[in-house]
Amino acid sequence: MSETPEVPAVAGASGGRRTRSPAGTVRLAEVAAIAGVSEATVSRVLNRKYGVSASTREQVERALQQIGYERPVKGEIVLILVPGLKTPVFAAMVTAIESELTPHGLRAFVCPVVPGSVIERDYIEPMLDAGIAAAVFLSASNTLRNADPMARQLLEGRGIPYVSVNGGFPEGATPVVSTDDWRAAELAVSHLYDLGHRRIGMCAGPVGNTPADRRVEGFLEAMDARGLSDAEDFVVRHHYSVDGGRHAADELLPLGVTAIVASSDDMALGAIRAATRRGLEVPKDLSVIGYDDSYLLDFTDPPLTTVRQPVESLAETSVRTLVTMIQNRGVQAGEVLIDPELRLRQSTGPAPR
Template identity: 70%
Template sequence: MDVDAQEPPATKVDGPKTGASRKTRSPAGSMRLSEIAALAGVSEATVSRVLNRKYGVAQKTRDQVEAALREVGYERSVKGEIVLILTPSLKGIIFSEMADEIETRLSPHGLRAVVCPVFPGTIAEQDYVEMLIDKGIAAAIFLSSSNTLRNSDPVAHQLLESRGVPFLTINGSFAAVEAPAISTDDWQAAELSVAHLHELGHRRIGMMAGPTGNIPADRRVEGYLTSMDSRGLTDAEDLVVRVHYSIDGGRSAADELLNAGATAIIASSDDMALGAYRAIRRRGLDVPGDVSVIGYNDTYMLEFTDPPLTSVRQPIEAIAELCTRTLVTMVQDRPVRTEETLVEPELRVRRSTGPVRSS
């Protein structure tokens, strides 16, 4: 998208619509770029960069220019500034944290995020795209939305493609679509969890995964099976339970795994792990004395669980930084790499994992 083409000529800026006069205002009813620069205390080049939404301007300097524009009555159009973020319900802490981090990093580039909570693969996603695309959105981000589903309805991203609106995906990519994708390395996340529990002596390690066809869930299962097999634990397929990402899903999956003799459980979300806590305690068992538990996402609340939950941390800051850098490049109509970028997760060890109890 050519951002420059959406702005007025860089040599002048419309003056106040009220007709009020200013001594710096030109007889033609407009202000020169040099006059705006003098008012803001910056260079003409900096004013031009702010007007054209270019990167490389410090937030404090950008604020000075924007204040000068408001002072002379220049009304800045939001067309071409909006970045649409499509994500599941913001009740999920990981999604709200990531959306907030992305919005914070987009702001210095003159871009504003509009977060639209949608259940992945539903008509709501298409509705948001159709409703906002005519407003002149600069770009879109599929944050764990339909891009996480295999064989999802392609209408939303096809509409963006047809209108030349750049987009990227986070934690899953669309099949046969050349768009940048930035994802947590779910295979590595599984390896970190299995390795940690194996070192603690666990051999009956269960996996609570998301639904089949969910790309991150499928990848974690693949990573889990590979990690278990590499350690000679060939019955791992019998210890995989697929459920929804929820506390209730985790509780029911944990019941199955405990019946199968699991001494440790790897969950595909922190909510699922907390559901496992509930199932374990209902049986009169202890975490981690009888059963160790590992979550996924590592949200801020885990320090306050009882016991504090060991979890694989999604690198939110690194993902947001890559996302912002890529998106700004795309908005400026410059080429970007379209292959998927995998970001390394980190295992945060707390007190929900411990040595296997001797029989």
């Protein structure tokens, strides 16, 4: 017995043109013969399962087109709710997720949103009847404390699976895939401490943002583990932006910090701007570490040392989990933490004497 329902039939018409026939059906064997693959492979393609190369999947799709079978759009769309694509790390994550979805016959529908706003609902509500397969909350309302729950509830009410990236909903019992932000802070503090820095400040993201809160927790734990007291006095919370980093650094520099850990690369670049406006040189007078990473950081002045989010691993793990849920197979609820990586460039150096 085949693994998948039979494909709608097409019958040969005059002149060799194929047209749909409501009377019969095309079996897996016919599609497999045209594509030059096994029936099991055809079944895997139709059911969006792993184990089929991109080229083989294309062969099967072409065979389906040849017999006149058109894949319905319904059930192929995956919404990606993301706070815009101007930030390089979000653009990279969306691209990586799209790349992982494609081999499964799934198509990404990118939804730029203000996290936690009604815009999330405005995207989800009209798409529900289109038969979306799933959704990904990518640093959207899943990262905010006390966010409007309507977007999540709309999906749950229709039984549509979703995965959260970089923070989960406290009320939700679905999988979460995140960068280990506590580990990220430890990597940054450890690097600066080894360079001789003892007065280390932090330009942190806004209060109530899950990744920002976690990075602050990790920063305080890392400082405490090294006997550096009163670290709370060297944490300034602001927006994830160049201006946010500049304003935060303007508060930290008068405190005599010799190094700054930033919650994003934009904030780190803002901190460097604040330092240079005061006549300080980076890294001679002040070391700065960012967070996220992008190839563009090789071209900043100076090139920015940063903690890199594992974009490819986040995308692969998220999509693998999502496809399993789409196939109505069980997944383990809870959060998977993926280790970040310290990328050394030229914005950090020995502590000034």
